[in-house]
Amino acid sequence: MNIKRTLLNTALILVTAGTLAACDQSSDDSKAEDAMSNAGDAVEQTMDDAGAAVDQTIDNAGEALNNAGNSIDETMTDTGNAIEDKCEEAKEGMNAKDTDC
Numbered sequence: 001m002n003i004k005r006t007l008l009n010t011a012l013i014l015v016t017a018g019t020l021a022a023c024d025q026s027s028d029d030s031k032a033e034d035a036m037s038n039a040g041d042a043v044e045q046t047m048d049d050a051g052a053a054v055d056q057t058i059d060n061a062g063e064a065l066n067n068a069g070n071s072i073d074e075t076m077t078d079t080g081n082a083i084e085d086k087c088e089e090a091k092e093g094m095n096a097k098d099t100d101c
Contacts (some may be wrong), residue, residue, distance in 0.1 A: 002053050003053055006053070007046075015048070047065075
């Protein structure tokens, strides 16, 4: 959603700069060049911001996946320990000589 907004802002900047340059009744070409240069700078900054947003999104997704993996690992370890404990309790209940599971 953030990237879409950024791209729409870029389009708005370009249209505004082009309109201002076209509506300027002065025959001075440097004003149009300046307007287009400023618009180009704004587009470049917008694209840089969009790239940074994409990078941040990827980093956040990677961190979320890593956290999910850690959570699954912890759950599996806890499940294994619970099964082992129940096995040992059952062996103790049957008075087995070896209660290790």
